[in-house]
Amino acid sequence: MAQTKSKRHKSALKELRKSLKRRQRNLLLKNKIKQLKKQLTKLIQEKKPDEVKKTLALFYKAVDKAAKVHYIHKNKAARLKSAAARQVANFLSTTA
Template sequence: MANHKSALKRVRQTKVRTERNRQRKTTIKTLRKETLGAAAAGDAKAASESLSKFSSAVDKAAKKGLIHKSKAANLKSKAAKAIANVG
């Protein structure tokens, strides 16, 4: 366990950041499932709206360094391709 004052602060900061990152990743996973689910159901309007939210969340995560920018591009590309096959 940390003994120095600064090390204790780092432990607190890590705990907060870990929880924040976990929440953001969960949101991305949920939005991805919604988007792909709407595409699989054939609901183009709901899928496109969901894709917009999903893309925004992925871009923000990549900007913050939560996920790599290439992974963000791959996720968005696969979702867009799934929606393109609907219509």
């Protein structure tokens, strides 16, 4: 770590480190959810039911983890999961 001014409080420096770690974690969660959502839509368009089911489970897992660490609100997590489930259900009913 670079030289710091002696007038900074230890607690302020620690909070800075914590916020950087949280930011990194939040970016990973955000990108994971976005990537899985896009992948799910793409698989539905390509009409691959087996892979859609697997991706839906991974999407649920990512959204639940994000809600667990308070990255997103639990109600938003429920909305995301519900929308994805509805999309998959419509797809599966048309292919069956």
